[in-house]
Amino acid sequence: MKYENADHIFPKELMHEIRRFMPEGYVYISPQSSRKKWGSVSGQKEELEKRNQKIYEEYHSGKSIDAISRENYLSRSSIYRILKQVECM
Numbered sequence: 001m002k003y004e005n006a007d008h009i010f011p012k013e014l015m016h017e018i019r020r021f022m023p024e025g026y027v028y029i030s031p032q033s034s035r036k037k038w039g040s041v042s043g044q045k046e047e048l049e050k051r052n053q054k055i056y057e058e059y060h061s062g063k064s065i066d067a068i069s070r071e072n073y074l075s076r077s078s079i080y081r082i083l084k085q086v087e088c089m
Contacts, residue, residue, distance in 0.1 A: 055079060056086040 006015060006027075018027065039045025051072065058068055059079075069079050 052082045052086050055082050059083055 065079050069076050
C-alpha cells in the first residue's frame, strides 16, 4: 500500500469537509468492493448450505439431534444453531 498526501490529490473543498470530521490523524480509504464474498470461489458456501438444508430435513423427518450431530461430526449446539438459521431463511 502506498501512502499519498491527500492535499495533493483531493480538491481543497473536499479536504475542508474531511477536516471538519477529523481534524488530524490518518484516514484509510478502502478499495471499491472488488472482493468476492466468502466461499463464492471455492463453492464452500453452497456446500454448507446444502449440508444445513439436509440437517434441517433430517430433523423434521424425525431423526434425533444426537444422531445428526454424530453423522455430521458437529456438536449439539451447532445442530440447534443450524436448525434455527435454516428456519429463519
